[in-house]
Amino acid sequence: MAEVWRYFAHEDDFPDLDGDAACRRLGDALAIPTVDGPSRELTDWAAFDRLEGHLHASFPLTFAAATAERVDHSLLLTLPGSDPSLDPALFMGHVDVVPVVPGTEGDWTHGAFSGHVDGEYVWGRGALDMTDQVVGYFEAIEYALSHGWALRRTLLVTLGQDEETLQSGARRMGALLAGRGIRLAWLVDEGDYRIVDTGLYGAPGHHGMRVSLAEKGYADLRLTVRSHGGHSSNPFGGSSLATLGEAIARVARDPWPVELTELSRRTLEAVAAWVSQEPLASLVRSGEGEGTRDAIDRNADAIARLFLGSRELFPLVTTTVAPTMIEGGSKQANVLPQDMSAVVNFRMLPGVTCAAVVARVRELLADLPVEVELLAEVSSSPSQVSRSDGPGFRFLERVAARYFREPESEEPLKLIPAIVVGASDAQMYDRVCDSCLRFSPFVADDEEVERGVHGTDERITRRAYLQGVRFLIGLIREALL
Secondary structure, three states: OOHHHHOOOOOOOOOOOHHHHHHHHHHHHOOOOOOOOOOOOOHHHHHHHHHHHHHHHHHHHHHHHHHEEEOOOOEEEEEEOOOOOOOEEEEEEOOOOOOOOOHHHHHHOOOOOOOEEEEEEEEOOOOOOOOOOOOOOOOOHHHHHOOOOOOOEEEEEEEEEEOOOOOOOHHHHHHHHHOOOOOOOOOOOOOOOOOEHHHOOOOOOOEEEEEEEEEEEEEEEEEEEEOOEEEEEOOOOOOHHHHHHHOOOOOOOOOOOOOOOOHHHHHHHHHHHHHHOOOOOHOOOOOOOOOOOHHHHHHHHHHHHHHHHHOOHHOOEEOOEEEEEEOOOOOOEEEEHHHHHEEEEEEEEEOOOOHHHHHHHHHOOOOOOOOOHHHHHOOOOOOOOOOOOOOOHHHHHHHHHEEEEOOOOOOOOEEEEEEEEOOOOOHHHHHOOOOEOOOOOOOOOHHHHHHHOOOOOOOOOOOOHHHHHHHHHHHHHOOOO
16 A cells, blocks of 8 residues: 555545546556657657647547647647636646666566556656646546536646756747736646655654745856876876866865745744744744744744754755766876866755856856856756745645545645755746746655656556546636636
């Protein structure tokens, strides 16, 4: 039994939902290898066309009701609502998946692109990230249309082609909506796939689901040292490797400011009533004449330092620095290397831009002969911080309260505002939406997520997939009719 099943409620909703057929349709989608190639030219775009064809064939009512637009190899659907005065909502996702690591193909219980469906699981690359949620959108919309539900609010669906690499599809669709003057009421994108033990935040005995309202920035900096090389017996002036090593060490050891961001404060505010572990309990406990948020603000520096000492929480309170790649070393021990380079990855807190990272590193290395280059095509500053007090968040709360509950008390799981340390396509819609809600109702146990997302034997339980579909049907009924 999967641990997450304990938190499911009302699995008897929508009893005419054909679970076997829905799982087969997901399996058929997972069997199509929509893998981003190492470059645009080396990507098999025919696979993306086959997936679009599968969606057309599987969800005819949806495509009959929608206006479909191809944006390169991405897709934009518009399902018009009856009240044009209402800003549209958006279900968004990406159809690309990461490749299987060469040499590990045989490690899969079922082939990565088999789309195997058995009595418990649907298997395949994308079963969690995030073909399940993409196909789930269509299952929910098709169900609504087949039951004659009439949308009052217009619903858009966007499917990006390259979230795992360049994000060009989402970037173009976000720009397209902005150019048309469209303002979104709220959007839902992929989010955390886990149900979270709030003991992580000093509140053991309770559970929640994270709604990420922002994402850290992403910057890759290439450090390059140039040299003529030569014989290792005369390393006059040092070697390019030694200089590069010094540069990497300086950058990696340079401490960035520690800060309890606005979103981390909202996270603690959401669970503060449950926090019982010291010293955090005392730091969030309000004093006479103040509220919980006042106490968190008053003790923000101490809380941030506490988070900094936690493996799970430290990325939430500082810009992280990770040297990840090095190139150009000598092939022989007695030969000095010539030109060498390294890539250092930064994940920046809100307020820290790519330009600020470049400026800081250049200043740090000013006395070394090191070139510092931002790989701009894959880098982006942090997203804006979305609202947690708007109708979109409240819709998620109401629907999640029905379908995800504590098993003993039957209390609804808390939706916890959070920041995601990775990157998603949602930030490409910042200019047209102030409620970008990164949330997944398609949940899995921690070990499934850690092993399967971008790893081997990616899969989702049938029960979890169908519960996610029920959630989306409920969201349509709650928020769009």
